[in-house]
Amino acid sequence: MSYSQQVFDDLSARYAYQPEFLQAVQEVLTTLQPLLDKNPVYQKNKILERIVEPERSFHFRVEWVDDKGEIQVNNGYRVQFNSAIGPYKGGLRFHPTVNEGILKFLGFEQIFKNSLTGTPIGGGKGGSDFDPKGKSDNEVMRFCQAFMLQLHRYIGATVDVPAGDIGVGGREIGYIYGMYKRLTTRYEGVLTGKGLNWGGSLARTEATGYGVVYFADEMLKARGQSLEGMKCAVSGAGNVAIYCCEKLIEKGAIPVTVSDSRGMIYDETGIKVDVLKQVKEVERASLTRYAELVPTAKYTPVSEYPQGRNAVWSVPVDAAFPCATQNEVNLEDAKCLLQNGVKVVSEGANMPSSIDAINAFLKSGIAYGPAKAANAGGVATSQLEMEQNAGMTAWTFDEVDAKLFNIMKGIFENAYETSKEFGEEGNLVLGANIAGFRKVADSMIAQGVI
Numbered sequence: 001m002s003y004s005q006q007v008f009d010d011l012s013a014r015y016a017y018q019p020e021f022l023q024a025v026q027e028v029l030t031t032l033q034p035l036l037d038k039n040p041v042y043q044k045n046k047i048l049e050r051i052v053e054p055e056r057s058f059h060f061r062v063e064w065v066d067d068k069g070e071i072q073v074n075n076g077y078r079v080q081f082n083s084a085i086g087p088y089k090g091g092l093r094f095h096p097t098v099n100e101g102i103l104k105f106l107g108f109e110q111i112f113k114n115s116l117t118g119t120p121i122g123g124g125k126g127g128s129d130f131d132p133k134g135k136s137d138n139e140v141m142r143f144c145q146a147f148m149l150q151l152h153r154y155i156g157a158t159v160d161v162p163a164g165d166i167g168v169g170g171r172e173i174g175y176i177y178g179m180y181k182r183l184t185t186r187y188e189g190v191l192t193g194k195g196l197n198w199g200g201s202l203a204r205t206e207a208t209g210y211g212v213v214y215f216a217d218e219m220l221k222a223r224g225q226s227l228e229g230m231k232c233a234v235s236g237a238g239n240v241a242i243y244c245c246e247k248l249i250e251k252g253a254i255p256v257t258v259s260d261s262r263g264m265i266y267d268e269t270g271i272k273v274d275v276l277k278q279v280k281e282v283e284r285a286s287l288t289r290y291a292e293l294v295p296t297a298k299y300t301p302v303s304e305y306p307q308g309r310n311a312v313w314s315v316p317v318d319a320a321f322p323c324a325t326q327n328e329v330n331l332e333d334a335k336c337l338l339q340n341g342v343k344v345v346s347e348g349a350n351m352p353s354s355i356d357a358i359n360a361f362l363k364s365g366i367a368y369g370p371a372k373a374a375n376a377g378g379v380a381t382s383q384l385e386m387e388q389n390a391g392m393t394a395w396t397f398d399e400v401d402a403k404l405f406n407i408m409k410g411i412f413e414n415a416y417e418t419s420k421e422f423g424e425e426g427n428l429v430l431g432a433n434i435a436g437f438r439k440v441a442d443s444m445i446a447q448g449v450i
């Protein structure tokens with residue numbers, strides 16, 4: 001049995017109750033064997049056994065009082081997965097589905113993604129099962145303050161630097177940062193995604209969505225194609241989806257769908273980004289509101305989706321951008337996209353495709369950009385925010401955007417060259433995993449058994 005299989009089997013026996021974590025590990029380990037075969041030093045140093053366990057993990061109780069005066073209790077977490085190449089870095093997710101297994105999957109992915117950016121940041125992730133939806137601003141503020149009352153002990157500008165993720169946007173980062181400052185009296189770059197007046201970076205809000213499109217464009221360029229004129233399916237209607245649509249339109253492509261947890265919008269004339277921003281960023285409303293405002297939009301509720309399917313992927317398109325959540329593209333969805341002639345899939349969400357969906361994309365030979373490469377623009381720009389904070393300076397939008405573009409281009413080239421080196425030219429899953437892993441593994445060996 002191969003070394004990677006051995007480690008995976010052992011991990012599966014111990015963490016059978018964390019299926020998303022196992023899925024993320026499986027996706028990485030199954031592609032590393034060619035590197036491990038060539039370099040026995042990784043097995044000798046038990047790198048796989050070490051890299052699949054977080055260095056440290058915290059679980060804490062978060063108590064707060066709602067608007068009716070009732071005491072509420074939530075779970076808070078921070079998983080500090082790997083600091084071989086820099087301080088832990090990774091977002092906070094507030095969603096009722098959050099548990100340790102989900103955060104371990106996200107933290108594990110983050111190690112390799114952060115390594116791929118070429119910047120010195122380690123991997124971590126955190127969050128809570130708190131649901132900001134339907135809560136008043138005051139309730140969100142009280143929850144965020146209670147959350148930071150616990151979290152502040154474990155983080156710091158050179159220790160662990162959280163950011164946003166699902167359910168954590170500018171409003172939440174503001175309340176969390178305010179409490180950190182009050183508790184520690186330090187004004188430092190301990191969080192990224194901050195407001196522009198108080199240490200945030202221009203282009204951070206846009207970065208993940210823009211980066212996903214830059215990555216798609218690089219994949220297409222290498223094949224002599226371009227996004228111009230392509231019809232695109234985008235899922236999600238949050239931070240990543242909105243700025244993915246915005247950049248697609250700038251590139252002359254036509255995003256025709258967006259979705260949220262309740263339903264999807266299809267508009268063959270193209271998604272109206274200004275209306276989407278108004279509905280999601282300002283009103284925090286459902287997409288039914290978008291359909292009220294845009295007469296050409298057709299709304300389909302989740303209850304009318306075909307059984308076990310995400311209807312976004314049934315729309316015939318040239319390009320697909322999953323930007324909502326994990327496992328939102330299954331094998332049937334992938335087959336449907338391929339049958340309809342999709343040419344490129346670039347992942348904005350983390351682990352949006354199941355393993356058999358990924359295999360179907362790879363087998364078909366289309367341009368497939370796995371999440372840890374394609375969506376790395378968010379964390380890369382977070383690192384740029386850290387750099388600006390450390391230098392007590394602020395760069396222009398164009399400066400940051402140009403750096404973001406170069407980082408995405410660099411990630412594509414690194415993953416592509418690595419896929420070639422291991423005889424699987426164009427397999428960016430293998431290329432990204434090996435390139436991301438190698439740097440971290442070599443750093444772990446250099447730092448000894450600690």
Ligand code: NDP
Nearest residue numbers: 165166167208236237238239240260261324325349350378
């Ligand atoms: P947001 O909270 O801003 O938006 C998430 C969107 O996805 C919402 O439209 C939400 O709908 C929808 N969604 C969430 N869960 C589900 C679900 N179970 N089924 C269907 N739709 C769902 O989050 P982001 O845009 O920041 O994050 C989206 C994805 O991108 C996540 O996988 C995240 O990990 C990943 N990512 C984000 C980065 C960032 O910089 N923000 C960086 C890299 C990756 P609703 O509002 O109805 O819940």
